Amino acid sequence: MEYIFDTSYRLDDYGVGQMGVDWEERINYDRMRIDRLQKTKDAIAEHNVDMLICTRWENVRYMTGHRTHMWPVMWFGLAETVLTKGMEKPLLYTMDKEHVAARMPWMNGFARHAAGAGLEDINGSLEWAKEVKKEIAGRGINPKRIAVDAWSPAMVKALPQIFPEAEFIDGQKVMVTARATKTEEEIKCLKVAIGMTARGMGAAAKMIHEKMGAKECEVLSAAFKEFYDLGSEWTQCSNIVCSGPYTFPYRRMTSDRIIEPGDFVIVDIGACFNGYWADFTRVWIAGNVKPSKEQKEVFQTSYGALQAAITAMKPGNTTWDVCKAAIDTGGLHGGFLGHGDGVGAAEPPWIATYSKDNPVPLKEGMVFSIEPFAGRKGVGGVRLEENVVVRAEGPQVLSRYPYEESLFD
Numbered sequence: 001m002e003y004i005f006d007t008s009y010r011l012d013d014y015g016v017g018q019m020g021v022d023w024e025e026r027i028n029y030d031r032m033r034i035d036r037l038q039k040t041k042d043a044i045a046e047h048n049v050d051m052l053i054c055t056r057w058e059n060v061r062y063m064t065g066h067r068t069h070m071w072p073v074m075w076f077g078l079a080e081t082v083l084t085k086g087m088e089k090p091l092l093y094t095m096d097k098e099h100v101a102a103r104m105p106w107m108n109g110f111a112r113h114a115a116g117a118g119l120e121d122i123n124g125s126l127e128w129a130k131e132v133k134k135e136i137a138g139r140g141i142n143p144k145r146i147a148v149d150a151w152s153p154a155m156v157k158a159l160p161q162i163f164p165e166a167e168f169i170d171g172q173k174v175m176v177t178a179r180a181t182k183t184e185e186e187i188k189c190l191k192v193a194i195g196m197t198a199r200g201m202g203a204a205a206k207m208i209h210e211k212m213g214a215k216e217c218e219v220l221s222a223a224f225k226e227f228y229d230l231g232s233e234w235t236q237c238s239n240i241v242c243s244g245p246y247t248f249p250y251r252r253m254t255s256d257r258i259i260e261p262g263d264f265v266i267v268d269i270g271a272c273f274n275g276y277w278a279d280f281t282r283v284w285i286a287g288n289v290k291p292s293k294e295q296k297e298v299f300q301t302s303y304g305a306l307q308a309a310i311t312a313m314k315p316g317n318t319t320w321d322v323c324k325a326a327i328d329t330g331g332l333h334g335g336f337l338g339h340g341d342g343v344g345a346a347e348p349p350w351i352a353t354y355s356k357d358n359p360v361p362l363k364e365g366m367v368f369s370i371e372p373f374a375g376r377k378g379v380g381g382v383r384l385e386e387n388v389v390v391r392a393e394g395p396q397v398l399s400r401y402p403y404e405e406s407l408f409d
Helices: 029-046 057-064 097-103 122-137 153-162 171-179 184-210 216-229 293-311 319-328
Strands: 051-054 079-084 091-094 111-113 145-148 167-170 240-243 264-269 280-285 336-340 347-352 367-370 373-376 380-383 386-389
Touching: 029 057, 029 079, 029 171, 029 184, 051 057, 051 171, 057 079, 057 171, 079 122, 091 097, 091 122, 097 111, 122 153, 145 153, 145 171, 167 171, 171 347, 184 216, 184 264, 184 280, 184 386, 216 240, 216 264, 264 380, 280 293, 280 380, 293 319, 293 367, 293 373, 293 380, 293 386, 319 336, 319 347, 347 367
Parallel strands: 051 145, 091 111, 145 167
Antiparallel strands: 051 079, 079 091, 240 264, 264 280, 336 347, 336 367, 367 386, 373 380
16 A cells, blocks of 8 residues: 655644653643633633533533543533633532542632532532522622523523523633634644544554455454554544445444445544544545546545645635635535534534635634545545644644545546
8 A cells, every 4th residue: 555645734843742751841731721711711701701601521621621521422410610700710510529639739629519410400400500609609709691501401490590680691602712722732632632543544544455354343443442552532423434335425434334345435533632632534445456537536526625625724714715715626515614623522613615604714723624525426435634723824734644645646
């Protein structure tokens, strides 16, 4: 197998080692926590919010560094944060208060017992909201404008009962404002996650090329082993290995299908490092088989759209400018092109055709996954994806994994 490697984008000015060392500064976690909390406070001020309640565990982690049980579905009551104007740090409600006290000294004095699954229940929600009201009243705070990032139906009923004079707004918009641009420490975390993902992609590619009759799920398990050997906290989603006829129309999951020589195989995977998610995609030809002319054409359509979109990613342009660049190549199948990267595995701003009506300006430090798809009935589909930082001097591609050379003309 032969690969082609794109060297047209700027290289990093830092390494991706995971160990702490004495000969260079790598990731400064204290700085990262301080900066993230300040960005949250700035967003609270920008949205004129008196109190912000967060129940989404990625937002809880962003504000506090608390790594809780990374449940695969929403669990209201696992961990929450409450931050008001003027508070030094958020109150952290967690099922693991003793763990926080023992291992998170920066949260000393701010940890409280959480309601467990109680925020799914009206009685538990009422009890917790009363506790919050008592806590902040003791600090002289009577919030009139409260932002909540995610609500259970029980919370929707309980919070207005306990705070009857308050106006409630969308707290996720507040957090998206805080998280939209990444600090250099956050980008370093993303780079390490991408390095983990590259190991998994290498294992997947090796099996696709060398093991005849491999199943899609075997390929994914090879990638996952590399992730967890390197210490990945979890995976970006259940992750996707899809092959042959399932690449068009695209099937967004992994099955037990046996991969046949000459198949397109889409591998869309991502590891997690310290809460930051990688997410990039490559397409391979199974076995020692040359691709057809039609397969090359489909690949080139997706690749051309990807490169056009990346080129448009500069401050001053908008999400619509990036989307339109892909559309103009004829390489955008469907209306979706990409999403933000960070502590959310897929987070705003979104890059899609609907961004034409509400374009978001690109700012330096935003990080996106750009993932155009092209397909043809009877030939198959190609999804390619890169993780890209918006920089003043031009886009920085973090996911610098090579492509299969046989697919290029």
